[in-house]
Amino acid sequence: MVVRLGPMKDLPDHKYAVELLQQLGLKEYEAKSFVALSRRQSGTAKDISDTSEVPRTRVYDAVRTLESKGLVETQHSSPQMFRAISIDEAATTLESEYVGRVSSLRDALGALDPIEEEEDTADVTHEVWALSGDTAISSRVGQLIEGADEEVILVVGHESVFDDELADELLAARDRDVVVVVGSLDEEMGDVIQDSLPEIEVFVSELDWLDQSTLPDDETQISRLLLVDREAILVSSYRETFGEGREHEQGVFGRGFDNGLVTIVRRLMATGLLTEDRLSTE
Template identity: 40%
Template sequence: MSENNPQNQAIEELEQFGLREYEAKCFVSLTKITAGTARDVSEHIDVPRTRVYEAVRSLEADGLVEIQHSSPQRFRAIPLSEALEVLEQRHQSRIDRLEQSLTQLRREPDSGSHELDPEVWSLSGTETITARTKRLIDGAETEVLLLVGDNEVIANGVNDRLRSAANRGVDVVVGAGSESVRSQLAELTSELYVFESNFEWLSQADQPGHLSVGRLMLVDDGDLLASTVAHTDGNVRERAVCGNGSGNSIVLVLRGLLSQYLDHPQGA
C-alpha cells in the first residue's frame, strides 16, 4: 500500500487533529464503507476487532460516529460536511486554549527595555511570512507601501487586509510588475492606490532556480518586511527579514528608494 494514498493521508491528517491511531483508522474505514459492524471495520482496515469497539466509543463521544444498538452493533460515520465542521471547531478550541496559555506565559517587557531600538529579525516559510504581513497591515495607522514580486504574496487573505486598511483611512500604495496582480488589487477598493512598478528585479520571481524578491513592505515609516523567493524543483521557499524603528538603516534605505510613491502617488 502506497504511503501517499488518500486513505493513509486521511489517517495522518486526522491524527494531526488529535485522534488516536485506531480512532483515525476506524473513522476512515466507516467513511469509506458507509456503515458496518466491528468485524466489517476490522476486516477493512488494520485494527483488531476488540480495539474497534474502544475506538468507536471514543469517536461517538466526540460526535463523529453514530451507533446502532442492534446485534451485532453497527456503526457509521456522520456525514462528511458535519465531520469537518466538528473537527474545525475542535481544532479552533485547541488553538484558543493554546493562545490563552501562551498569552499568560508571555513575559512582560522590562521597564528598562528599549522597544523602539532598531532591530532586524529573520523569518522563514511563506505561511509565517504571510501571517506577519497581515499583522503589520492590520496594525497600520497611517500608511502601507507594498511592492509585490511574487504573485502568491497577495493570496491567503493579504488582499483583504489591504482593502480593510485602505477603507479605514490608511494610505495603501501597492506596486507590482505583473498586470494580473495589479488588476486584482485595483478591483479591491477605490481607496487603494496601485501602480506599475518599473523595477525589473520585481518581475523575476517565477523563474526556475532564480532567487528574487517576493515582497517589500513598509508600514508607518517604522516597520519593514522584505522577502526573497526561490523556485527550485517545483518547490517554493520564501525567506524574509523584518525590521522596526525609524532609525533602522534598512527602513531608511527602502523609504528613500520608494519615497516618490509614498509622498506623490498621484504622479507615479
Template identity: 50%
Template sequence: MDTTRNVEEAIEVLQELGLKEYEARCFVGLTRISTGTAKRLSEITDVPRTRVYDAIRVLEAHGLVEVQHSSPQRFRAVSLDEATKTLRGQYDSRVDRLHRALETVDAIDSEERSIVQEVWGMSGSDAIENRTIQLVGEANEEVVLVIGDESLLTSALVNALNDADEEIDLLIGALTESLVECIHDEVPRARGFVSGLEWLHGPDAGTEETAIGRLLLVDRSSILVSSIMPKTREEQAIFGEGFGNGLVVIARRLMAQGLLPVRDPSTRGQ
C-alpha cells in the same frame, strides 16, 4: 475524482487535528459505509480488527461516531456536517480558553528593551498575513505595498486595505502588469504601479531562485519583507519597526534612489 487521494488527505488532516492513525482511518472508513461492524471496518481500513474497538471508543468520546450496543456492535459516523460542526466547536472553545488564560497573565518583565536595531523574522503565510493586516491597520499616513505573488492578495488583505482611513496614501505595486490590474479592481482608491524591484527576483547568490513575496512599508517607519521558498512554498519574512531601525533606514535609502515609489514629498512635512 480520485477517491483514494481524498481518503489519504482526510486521514492526514484528522491526524493534524489530533487523532491517532487508527482513529483517523476508522473514522474515514465509517464515513464510507452507512454502518458497519468491527470486522468490516477492519477490512476497509486495514486497521487490525482487535484495535478497532479502542479507536471507536475515542472517536465516540470525541462525538464523531455512534455505537449500537448489540452483538455484534455496529458503528456509524455522524453526518459530515455534524462532525465538522463538532470539531469546530471543540477547537473554538479551546482557543477561547487559551485566550482567557493568557490575557490574565502577561507580566514578569523587568527586561531592558528596544535596541533600535531590532529586526525580527517570522514564517508561515497566515502569520505573516496577520501581521501585514495589523500593520496596515496601524498606518497613519502612508502604506507602500508590493505584492510578488497573486496568491498573497487574499480577501482579508483587500478588506484591510479598503478599510484604511481616507487620509492615508495607498501605493500598491506588483511585479506584473496583470496583477496591477487586479489590484486596481479590488482596491480602487490605491495608486498602482509596476514594481521597480525585479532585482529581488533573480537567482539568489547562486542558490536556487527565491521568489519575492511581499514588501510592506508603513509610515516610512515599519517594514516587512517576505520571500517564498520555491521548493516548499513556505513564506518567510523579516520585519522591523521604528524610524531609526536599520532595515527601515535601508528602505528609505532605496526610496531616495527611486527603487521604491515615492509620494510627492512637498505636500507634507517630515
C-alpha cells in the same frame, strides 16, 4: 472530482481524510477506522480492518474512543456493529470542540497575571523581528499600515496577499492623508489592484530580481514588501514547495534606519522601482 484547497498532495481521498483526522487529534487507528466506517453504512471489526489497514484486534480500542468522542455508534451484538455518524455531524462535532477550546483559551490567556517587567527601554530604533505564517504576517502588515503617519509603500508579490481587508486598511490610511503607493509584479495583478483601489497610485514593478524567474533554482518567491514612513519595513516570502502554496510564509519586520533591512530598500531605489521624488535617500 472535487476541487480542493490546501494541501494538494495527490493522495486518494481516504488517505487525505486520515491525515486530516490525525491533525485534528485522532490517533492513526482511530482515523483509519473512522474513514473506513464512513465508507459504508455500518460494519463489523472485520469489515473495518479489511478496508483500513488497522489490525482487527485493535479496531475495538479505536472504535471505543471514537464512540466516546461521539463520532461512532456501537451496536452491542455479536459480532458488534459500528456505524459512523454522518459527515456533517462529524464536522460539526469536531469544529465545535475546537471552537470551544479556543474560546476557553482566549479567556484563560486574558486572565493571566502579567509579570512585572524590567524596564528594558527597548531600543525601538533597531529592532528586527522574524515572524511567519500568513495570518501573523497579515496582521502585522495591518498594524504597520494603521500606524503610518506619512507614507506607505507596498509591493504585492502574489495575488493571494491582496485581500479586501488589506484594501480597506490602505484606503483608511489614505483618508488620513498618508501617501499610499502600491506596486505589483506584473500588469495583470496591477490591474486587479487598481480596480479595488481606484484612488490610489498603483504601479508595476520592473524589478527583475523580485521575480522568481531570475533564479530558476530558487523556489522562494517574494510575497510582500512594505515600507512605512521610511522607518519600518516588512518583507515576506514563501516557498512553492509541496504545492502547499502560500503556507509557511516567512517574514522579517524591522524598525529604524540603520537597520540591515534598509539595504533592501536602497536596492529597491537603486533599481529604480520607486520614483526618486517619492523616495529619496533622506
